[in-house]
Amino acid sequence: MPGMTFHINSPIGGGKTFGTATVSGASGEPGVGFFRLTFRVDLLVEPAGTPANQLLPELTDLVAEVRLGGRSLGRLVAMPGFFPVKSYPARSNHAQIPMTCDLDRPRIEAIERQRAAHDLTLEVSCSGKLRHLPTQLWRVRPASDGHQVALSLGQTGQQALTG
Numbered sequence: 001m002p003g004m005t006f007h008i009n010s011p012i013g014g015g016k017t018f019g020t021a022t023v024s025g026a027s028g029e030p031g032v033g034f035f036r037l038t039f040r041v042d043l044l045v046e047p048a049g050t051p052a053n054q055l056l057p058e059l060t061d062l063v064a065e066v067r068l069g070g071r072s073l074g075r076l077v078a079m080p081g082f083f084p085v086k087s088y089p090a091r092s093n094h095a096q097i098p099m100t101c102d103l104d105r106p107r108i109e110a111i112e113r114q115r116a117a118h119d120l121t122l123e124v125s126c127s128g129k130l131r132h133l134p135t136q137l138w139r140v141r142p143a144s145d146g147h148q149v150a151l152s153l154g155q156t157g158q159q160a161l162t163g
Contacts, residue, residue: 010057010130011138018057018087018130019045035108037066037101039076043085045093058084060137061129066101066122068114073122074101084131 010018025040041062048056060083064076076099085095103111114120130138 004124006126008059008128008130012057012130012132016049017046018059019043019085019093021062021126023124031102035103035105037074037076037103039064039099041097041099043095043097045085045087045095047090047092048087049089055133056087056089057130057132058086059128060084060131062097062099063127064099065125067125068110068120068122070123071110073107073111074103076101076124 004023005020007020008018009015021041021043023039024042025038027038029036029038043059045059062078062083066073066076079098079100082095082097085097086093111120127139132138
């Protein structure tokens, strides 16, 4: 499955790329009284390139608004325990961040109506938070192609991510 990729730029160091994120999986799961949409985000953090004795930026939060046909389906939030994602002076860092969005029956029915007629395209708008010092926290948006990407799911259940 091809991935939906976006870049996160840091306000530190003149807008240098903090990391590149790829949505490497999307699935739906039933719950008790609700359904859950799950994305798996793989993040490659670039080397910070600063001396080891300096505080380096770290990603402390990642969220995404999911829309279908211009209407909100909900908000994907990162599961607890996956932050902060740290950067290092001279090496890259890999992290995998699972994100979930609970959906009620009307939202599932809207998804299924769309899937019955066409391929399903979900619009995903991402944002996050970077921390450099204990007192410096920035809200960031991915840098590539704005901050909105589309996830297309075919009627057959095959997943094709574009962005």
